[in-house]
Amino acid sequence: MQLKKPDLFLIALFIVWIPVFFSCENSAVKNGPMVVDGVTILDERLELTLMKQDPDIVTPIGIAVDAQDRVYVLESHTHLPPTDYVGPENDLIKVYEDSNGDGTWDKESVFAEGLFEGLNIAFSPKGHLYAVTSKEVWKFYDEDRDGISERREKLLAFTKPKQVYAHAALLSIAFDTEGWMYIGRGNTGAAHWILEGSDGSQVEGYGDGGNILRAKTDGTELEVFSTGYWNPFDLKFDNYGRLLVADNDPDSRGPNRLVHAVKGSDFGYQSLFGGSGIHPYLAWNGELPGTLPYAVPLGESPSGLLNANLGRLPQDYDDQMLCTIWEESSIVRIAMEEKGLSLTGSTEVIVQGGKDFRPVAFAADSKGSIFFTDWVERVYPNHGRGKIWKLSAREITDPVTRRSVYQAPKENSKVEELRQLMADTGNFDLHFENLNAEDPYVRHAAVMALSSSEHREKLEQAMQEASADVRLGVLLALRHSDHPREAALARQFLADADPEIRRMALIWIGSHGLASQRENLEQALMAGDFTPQLFETYLETVKLLEPQYQQAYQNKEEEISKRIPLKLPDEFIAGIVSDPSHPSQMRAYALRYLEDPAGHKELLLEFLSQEAAEDLQLEIIQTLANVPDPRVADALLQVSLSTNKPVNLRAEALSALSRQPLEDWREIIPLLEVSDENLAIAAAGYLRAKSGDEAVQKAMERVLNDGSSCDSEGLRQQLMLALSQDRGKRPDPQELEEWTSLLEGAGDPDRGRRVFYSSASLCATCHVVGGRGGDLGPDLSNVGKSKDRKGLISSILVPSEEISPEWQGWFLEMNDGTRYEGRQIDVGEKQIKLYTQAEGFIQVQKAQVANYGMSDSSLMPRGLEQRLTNQELTDLLAFLQAQ
Incomplete structure (x- = not known):
């Protein structure tokens, strides 16, 4: 068939019109930010291009670009594949090339295959591709530069454990300009691990945190560079040679964080003490002396980092980093500024996708185009989905000064000052003076330098210095020095006047297993003021020094260190509680840890009747709440009815009674009409389960209909819920903005605590706060730091919307x-x-x-809002935010 010229013209016009039409469909440039395939570019100076998607690319993870601008992508097929997964048996490294420069990839090949649980790839300064798998680091050779590897060499490998969880083992890789490669290792689930280099050099750990490891690029001279991480998913150098690490957070410690790693740095996490991150021996933001703070808080599950100066981006991106936030379906820019000898900063979202946008890793080519991989679905196992994107700038007149990956670091006086401090270990006077410095990086350099054996004698002479800061620094240096007399030195610090120094002496003794000091530990509690932190640290130190634990830990009797039981001696807490020579505050706090409360029922009942201290009585009531017994029930009833008791104790007793077999519960009905709002609300909460009783029903209706006696909105809501009365229209759980507005206003944390532990909410069945509760769900003792109010509301109303993978x-x-x-x-x-x-x-x-x-849904059941009033939810939020 022959086409006429008008037909050819129409076809040409149609061909031109098609991309224009789809461009308008996919990018709402005129009406707002550009949107491509459901992903919004919030910085309108940038544009996004979808380069590849499934089935051409599936579950892509690592990405790198070579000197010829070919893009290498690690395609995962071995990451927890489901039983019915159809795909290669091993991971692939694919190569994509734009041979004619038109912006699309027209060549594709497989560079290498045969990897298992691949996590990341990167090119070294000499142009060799390195791959990190969960257990190994490989170097690939492509001698003829044709994009196909002829051979590979194993440089690093775990010899233990035999099995690792891919998201907690070897994770990330970066190279400096001085011949070193840096490897991010996750916490390995507290398993005993040994990593071996190509020269036989080894590093190992047992219950430590994740590390940044360092070796020469040939795999020799392997060493631990930095420690105390949860799972450092990526690490990159900034323009000035600082090593920046994106680290995920333990379950109850937030936020995720960007840290500035230096040699010997410790960022506070140890897997020995469990996954929650809540333990007296742990820190997350430099709270514990000897640990360093993070530089910038990050969103949930940061996965990839990129120096913004590698891309062709607007000038205001200069000296910034880009980071993929996997859990939050976004990419952020990180603006940083100097803080002392380190950094601080903030984040801004520049790319935001929906639930099927899960960006992972970055790479940039020589033109400044930025490529990143997209896992697509929010599940860890291989699932057959995937995308590769290109992020680039539109026409900009003032771009950042571009840098190449391995260009020499720019000069910076702060970086140089820190380098010199870390290198000059012999200047005792300088570093001793710096123990008083406000900058934690200066203090870190001082402690590292003073821990040298040449300074031991002078350090011992300085143990009685007037300044608590100096004494604390001396303690840290001695602890780090492997001093042959460390047990005797640590004991002296147990009697220090400063409680923080005594606490660090306990940690020194416990972490180093100085069992000879077991009988001296209580000195730390009696030498000065009592603090809850000091007491918690004392208990954990006692556990660590128990002979049975010491034997099991030293002999590594369990492959997973955290499976070794950490237990107090029998009746240890009972001995503290029953000893009147101990302060009431100490005895009260000890009740939270009482072994077998039911077995100590008589002791607790005696204390409840005799003790006058309110803090101790409150803890006794909370402890007795979980001891169902008629005598306990009667004692709690008497507290709730006693007009001589503080209202807070009476309300707490009423809350505790909901878990007790109480026969005389009708004596509570008159409390509905007391003038104190909190007591009346607590009574209504208890009687809610009895609302079918005629006397209860009449009393509730009487109070509800009496405007003068029911001026409390919280009480009114309780009574309406108990009587199944219409409480008005409430938003659907997914309408978070409406719920946020509905739950505005101040809540009462004390009432919220009672809601948390109530049989109506069942929160404490799975969650623990302050040592009380269950452990199926995350420890919420620090949830107020890791989630904002809206995030808490979302977690309560739609628990399946965002499930942290650890709690899947x-x-x-x-x-x-x-x-x-x-x-x-x-x-x-x-x-x-x-x-x-x-x-x-x-x-x-x-x-x-x-x-x-x-499971398709969260283990936390939906519908909590149906069992609680608006005021109860507001109070519960106040309690959680206070943590």
Whole structure:
């Protein structure tokens, strides 16, 4: 068929019109920010291009660009693949090339294959591609530069453990300009780990935190450079040679963080003490002496970093970093400024996607185009989805000064000052003076220098210095020095006048296993003022020095260190509580840790009747709440009815009674009409379960209909809920803005605490706060720091909307039809372990399992808002925000 010229003209016009039409569809440039495939570019000077997507690329993770601007992508196929996964048996490294410069990739090949659990890739200064898998670091050779590797060489490898969890093992890689490569290692789940270099050099740990490891680029001279991380998913150098690390957060410590790593730095986390991050021996923002603070707070699950000067970006991106925030479906720019000898900064979202946008890793080419991988779905196992994007600038007249990856660092006086301090270890007077410095990086350099054996004698002479800051620095230096007399020196600090120094002496003794000091630990409590932190540290130190624990830890009797039971001696807490020579504050706080409260019922009841200190009585009531017994119930009832008791204690007793077998509960009905709002609300909360009783119903209706006696909105809501009266229209759980507005106003943290531990909310069934509660869900003792108010509301109303992968629910379906649900699944060759609420860890034979997988919804049930009033939710928020 022959086309006429008008037909050809129309076809040409149509061909031109098609991309214009789709460009308008995909980028709302005229009406606001550009949107591409559901992803919004909030900086309108930038544009986004979708380069590849499934099925051409699936679950891409690492990305790198070579000197010829070819883009290498690590395609994952071995990352917890489901049983029915269809795909290669190993990971691939694919190469994409734009051979004609038109902005699209027209060539594709496979550079290498055969990797297992690949996590990241990067080119070294000499142009070799390195790959990090969960257990190894590989170097690939492409001698003829054709984009296909002829051979590979293993440089680093775990010799222990045999199995690792891919998201807590080797994770990230970067190179400096002086011949070193840096590897980010996750916390390895508290397992005993040994990593070996190509020259046989080894580093190891058992219950430590994640590390930044360093070795020469040939895998020799392996060493630990920095420690105290959760899972350092990426690390990059800034323009001045500072090593910046993006670290995920433990379950109850936030936020995620960008840290400035220097040699010997410790950022506070140790896996030995569990996954919550809540432990007296741990820190997250430099709270513990000897640890360093983070530089910039980051959103949930930061995954990739890029120096913004590698891209062709607007001038105001100069000296900034880009970071992918996987959990929050976004990319942020990190603006940094100097703070002492380190950094601080803030973040701004520049790219925001929806739930199917999960950006991971960055790379930039020589033209300044930035490429990044997109995991797409919010699940860890391989799932067959994936995208590769290009982020670039539109026409800009004033771009940043571009830099190449391995260009020599720019000069910076602060960086040079810190380098010199770290290098000059012999100047005792300088570093001793710096123990008083406000800058934690200056103090870190001082402690590292003074820990040299040449300074031991002078340090011992300085132990009685007048300044507490100096004495604390001396302690830290001696602790770090491997002093042959460290047990005797640590003991002297137990009697220091400063409680923080005494606490650090306890940590020194416990972390170094100085069992000879077991009998001297209580000196730290009696030498000065009592603090809860000091007491908690004391208890944990006692546990660490128990002979049974010491033997198991030293001999590594458990492959996973945190599985070694950390227990106090029998009746240890009871001995503290019953000893009147101890301050009431200490005895009250000890009750939170009382072993077998039911077995100490008589002691607790005696204390409840005799003790006058309100703080101690409050702790006794909270402890007795979980001891269901008629005598306990009667004692709590008497407290609730006593007009001589503080209202807070009476309300607490009423809350505790909801878990007690109380026969004379009708005596509580008159409390509905007391003048104190908190007491009346507590009575209504208790009687809610009795609202079917005629006397209760009449009393509630009487109070509700009496305007003069029911001027409390919180009480009115309680009564209406108990009587199943219409409380008015409430938003759907997904309408978070409406709920945020509805729950505005001040709440009462004390009432919120009672809501948290109530049988109506069941929060404490799975969550713990301040040592009380369950452990199926995250420890919420610091949740006020890791979540804002809106985030808390979302977690309560729509718990399945955003589930932290650590708390992902899993199910087991057995061949006989039995179904288990829990978290922390561990699938071995023959057994499967699952942590459940009812039974803790269960272990089943894999052959008896018909199916297993991730639960579609959160383990936390929906509908909490239906069981609580608006005021109860507001109070609960106040309690959680106060943590």
